[in-house]
Amino acid sequence: MPYALPAGARPDTTGVQLQIDTPRRFTMTTPFWYAPFRPLPESLDALLPHAENPPDDQHRWLHIPRESTDLGSVPGVLWGLVASYGRHTLAVIVHDHLAGLAKLAPETERFDRASAADEVLYAALRDPEAGRYRASWFRSLVLWTGVSAARYYQHRRSIFWVLAAATVGGWLGLGWLAENVGGRPFPLAGWILGVVGLVVLGVAGTFAARLARLRPQGVAPTPAHPTFMPEGEQPVGRASDIWVVRGLAAAAIVLLLGAVWTALPLPPLFGLGVPGFLGLLGLLVFLAGSGYLARSPVRRDAVLPLTLALAGPPVGLVALITVGVLSLMWLPDAFSTTTEGPVNTVNGRSGRG
Structure with missing residues (x-):
């Protein structure tokens, strides 16, 4: 261990x-x-x-x-x-x-x-x-x-701005591709593929959760543990069952990518398209920044602009929605009193006794 x-x-x-x-x-x-x-x-x-x-x-x-x-x-x-x-x-x-x-x-x-x-x-x-x-x-x-x-x-604040520039360059390049790659969009096909992909993903998640419940606690599905067998029970699954989950997840990814492809090319955001020269410049900045980060002691840093470019928009959207919802939920707290810490009610009662 x-x-x-x-x-x-x-x-x-x-x-x-x-x-x-x-x-x-x-x-x-x-x-x-x-x-x-x-x-x-x-x-x-x-x-x-x-x-x-x-x-x-x-x-x-x-x-x-x-x-x-x-x-x-x-x-x-x-x-x-x-x-x-x-x-x-x-x-x-x-x-x-x-x-x-x-x-x-x-x-x-x-x-x-x-x-x-x-x-x-x-x-x-x-x-x-x-x-x-x-x-x-x-x-x-x-x-x-x-x-x-x-x-x-x-x-490394100066290199952080290199990372930020490479990430923005990735957004510009991906934006230009989304606006120019693809044939005639098929919105209905995209909706169908998207819904089916989400359903398959849900099935994969349900199956994975069931396997996790059946698996002995603390044991991962590896070749060292060929079966999932809680103590004192019969085998409840095979290590190969995890490949069923992976197969379903892969199918969901293919379906969701297909949904995105049928929606391409996307219309310009807010009516403002990304010019070709700006998309090409962004792609060059993205590649140059990734190459520069590869010089770090951690070679994996080269993929930081890619992970930030891909994960940034959905993460930002989730954060924005969460802030809006929580702001509404926090409104009652603005009219409540606060204390510096929890009240020790046991000692408080014994002190008064």
């Missing part, structure tokens, strides 16, 4: 305990160890902390001590996409510790140390031995993109 967990860890719990300090701040009261399942590049591994008395000598262990954490630093308006806690909880606690050490390092080392922390986060999120604490590839990519963009903003 990649984690050496504290006493009390069982197949149904990690044994890691959190103390509530504020509504969004916690203190982890039970230290643990983590060993990335794949080694980092030597230049980054050298920047990770070395601890004494690791659990064994076969892995590169990182000691995660008792300290404060906010779990996943996800803005509240985006919790509909990625919550602050979940399968990624242990991974983000590891990242919190390493990112905190990076901020305390000499200024010339902060970016590289933060890069090492982000690499450990991605490794922990996708660790095949993490059982039910292994995050999906989409959630892993979203979380890694968020912390990586923050890394540039905090430690």
Whole structure:
């Protein structure tokens, strides 16, 4: 296992305990160890902390001590996409510790140390031995993109603007393609394909949730666990069943892409089209920025403009809708009284007695 967990860890719990300090701040009261399942590049591994008395000598262990954490630093308006806690909880606690050490390092080392922390986060999120604490590839990519963009903003502000320019260039290039690629649009076909794609995606999600319930807690569907068998019961599924889910998800993606294709070319947004020269310029900026980011200690940074360009619009739309809805829900709170903390009613009653 990649984690050496504290006493009390069982197949149904990690044994890691959190103390509530504020509504969004916690203190982890039970230290643990983590060993990335794949080694980092030597230049980054050298920047990770070395601890004494690791659990064994076969892995590169990182000691995660008792300290404060906010779990996943996800803005509240985006919790509909990625919550602050979940399968990624242990991974983000590891990242919190390493990112905190990076901020305390000499200024010339902060970016590289933060890069090492982000690499450990991605490794922990996708660790095949993490059982039910292994995050999906989409959630892993979203979380890694968020912390990586923050890394540039905090430690390499000038390169952050290169990232921003490359992302905008990607939007311009994609906008021009959407307005000029494709034949005659078929809106009705697009609606039909879109609805069917969403239905197939829902079936895939339902089937995946059922498999997760039937699977023994803490066990992931891997070749090491060929069957899903809760203790004392007969087999309830095969590891190959996961390919049914993947097949349905792939079919849903094809149907949804087909729905998009039948809608092309799209009309110009607000009547303002993207000129050809601007689309070409945006594409060149996107490619140049991606190539420049590839020089980072983390080669995966080259895909940051692509992930931001693709995920930015839907994420922004979700955030905008959430802000609008929550603003209406928060209106009653404007007329309520607040306190600095919870009232200790037990001691309060005994004091009056």
